[in-house]
Amino acid sequence: MIRTKSSKTLLSLTALGVMGTALLSGCSSAGTEAPGAKRPEAGGNAKPTDISIMVINYGTQFADKDNFMWKEIEKRTNTKLNVTWVSPNNIIEKTNVTLASGDIPDLLYMEDLNQAQFRSAVSQGAFWDLTPFLKDYANFKNVPAYAWENTKINGKNYVIPRPYPIVGGGLFPLIRKDWLDKLNLKMPETVDDFKSVLKAFVGNDPDGNGQKDTTGYAATLGSLSFFYNLYNDTNGDWKLKDGKLVPIMTEEASREALLYIKGLYEDGLISPDFSVLKLSNINEALNSGKAGAAGYSMNNGWRFTEELRKTKPDAAIVPLSYLKGPKGNKFTIATAGYYGAFGIPKKVPEEKVRKILAFMDYGYSPEGNNLANYGIKDVHYTEADGQKKTTERFNQDLLNGNFQGVWIQNNIDLVTVSPGIPKEFYELNKKIYAEREQAAPKDPSIGLFSEAQTKLMPDLKKKVDDMRVKVILGQEKIEAYDAFITALKNDANLVKITKEMNDALAQKNK
Template identity: 50%
Template sequence: MGGLVMKVKKMVSLSSALVLSSSLVLTACGSKDNASSGGDGGKTAAPTDISISVISYADEFIDETNSLWQEFEKKTNTKLKINWISATTFEDKINVLLASGNLPDLTFVEDITAAPVGPQIRNMIKQGAFWDLTPFLKDYPNLTSPEMKETIEKSKIDGKNYTIPRYYPSYGGGVFPILRKDWLDKLGLKMPETVDEFYNTLKAFKEKDPDGNGKADTIGYAASPAYMGFMYNVFNDTQGVWKLRDGQLHSILTEDASKDAMLWIKKAYDDGLFPADFAILNFSQINDAFQSGKAGGGGYAMNNAFSRLAPIQKVDPKADLMPITSLTGPKGNKYTPSGSPFYGHYLIPKKVSEDKVKKILAFMDYGYSKEGNKLARYGIPGVHYNEENGNIVATEQAKKDKVMTNLMDSIFHEINEYSAVAAAGMPADFYARQKQIVDERKKVKVAKPDEGLISEAYNKYYSEIKKKADDMRTKVIVGKASLEEYDKFIADLKADPNMQLITKEINEAYQASLKK
């Protein structure tokens, strides 16, 4: 979560962001009605037009002809124009959108801290390009409910709410292995708990004919270098990109443990446990490999254990997917991904009138009501699902209307500590297993020592530094660079003035945070 998409090779320049921030001037727009957080709308007023851009992990996108889309319009008295942006191309397209100066009423961004987009957004906020929503939020009970309190508080910038954070539970998300449990069972293997067991499991998936067709045509794990990034955290016993050691924060780019993680990935690559095009696969290609029925696992948030299952079951009806709870690294410490209580932010540009800001907030408030949350997650009761013995049972119409891909849930995530592991149509026993894994993950506490820390040097230089480090790692993994070349690269990186400035600033921010 956060995620979860490939990094792009280009960044929009800071000057583009500043040009944009000066161009987003206040204009009078919006209609006279008010979307209701209670869902009844203004029956006599004209609907409020709301344009939205948001990330989506679906393979197909719905439009205004979809019944669920129309139901949201009806409940909130709005006319929606939604631009679904594929996760594969999101960062590239959001940069183009920011540079264009033609932002929708609600613009979703994944991160307002890290480069490349974060620094641009923060500069735009300083320039007055987006609304400060702090004075308005008190009037929207669902956005400020006890369940959203931590989400709203932790998403503040300099003590103010410039964004509407998208709720996401702290556990259950993040890129982490999901494995073919039916293959484990067939080969007599247990769910791996250590990095060594994980390696041996993937090797068995490749070599022991788990699909039983008598051919050597299976893949251990569907991934690219970016989607093996969790291994660097496992080996470093930390969340994020910084490691607390001896009272100081150190970049995991330069840690010895990261070299060990890289060598683990290289060994797996050398043994053919990844797809042949491992070095260059994008998100959709990884999905294709995973859903082909020929891969033993892939890295996803936990809900994908069910949402990715249907394509695999078309190949093998007995297929079953199960997330790994945690992995124990070389030092004996358990790791599982966890994060902030939100994933992504919505911003409202200043070109939107104050009257319309309130209508947009009412729309979002409805989405975070119990009714709106349930509608976004499961669709229209009696149409897309029925409740049987307290369980949600999806209908065939849910499949036709693509409710199961959770597109509307991309806008408002369900407020539920288990929402990252659920999906429409998930059987009760499957959901119970998912919840049990989350409960076990909650017992694994791995700190993210740089959470909330800001460094201008980091925002300015880190993205390019990390790209170079990622490129070097990939070259070593696929045999295009030697370990001697890698060691020299790391030595040069430690001596790099920009890297040293980043480390200095982030440690100053860390020490300052300890005094608060």
């Protein structure tokens, strides 16, 4: 399965992938569909179903209705698609504007299911409860049960999730394995090991040019944030403590993580300007061969390795399986098992709802998945020894990053596969994925909703981040941070958020 950081242009797949960025898997789906979910026949007397879609697009070039794959997907699904692509930079704003306008497309992509306006719309009956329909679409079973469960609202399925592997994504370290080998170092297992490796990467000339010009961990503010979760032995913004949810931002363990990061900075082991760097800067650091580690999803390891091997044939950037915190517990980033989801507004008549679901169901079939991710065999890709190799036509038809969704029947490929990845790298990624599954603590707040958190937490988190940066840079002492956290614990907004989250937890448990 192919996955590019810029998932964007597609179209139909968008619809598909988009629609379920979920689609992707491999063969023919003939004989797998339930009666209510039969793939619409192209041609004949059946009129194509018009479907409007608004969805996020990470690409630099958006596919339009003249795109070959757009037309192919319309033909196979007997649809006419009207897709509005939205940049990730303003997807939340665009979604809120759309919800407020009432002019909602047939399929609306929600990046964050806790958006207050969406929750309000659901509570007011503005979106279909899809729960009674789902059983009629056989390919929806290819979506992992946890994705359906974790996207429920008040116990019902108002959305169709875009599945995403629970581990393997997120900003967790990739590391230069060839540098480890050259310096006779083992893959780090603990945070202390990690710091020692970074010191060697900075001080022991791993690139062999006779100069101390390498970076240990090429970092942004976001790619350092996993340390706060690691030290708290949890994923997300909350952890369970004596049966109650507490925000990790105020925990003592987060103070320890802050001091650890400050130590990395003071020792010159991370990018000195981490607080203002963007992802493009980290890409440059890795591609230029000057960084020993950086935070990315697993499948990016081969992407960077392939670029480096153009000039350094033995280069190898591989994912860490996990890191152990001070208490010895293994940690890696975990997600809720989905990345966004699609809702259907109640203004859509039931007959059309069923056709939209059939369209989505096709996207989750092996055939739809394969089409969305690879295109057409011997046109967009060739296959040998179980490995797919893309052709130039693949790029010309904007398949790269536009039609790809989740490989439902083997969904870990979304984070373990990159275009052109060699078998040995793929097998290593699968091994690391399995190790990460055993090292990922759960996010106890998944499925809980607090309107106060949706409205107020972003501002609180920004204030915390600002204080943390000042401490790391030496602009504030740790004592100032302590006073800040003491005040934050009594902040009326955080108290309100915490109460609502625990009320939601109690209701869920009941």
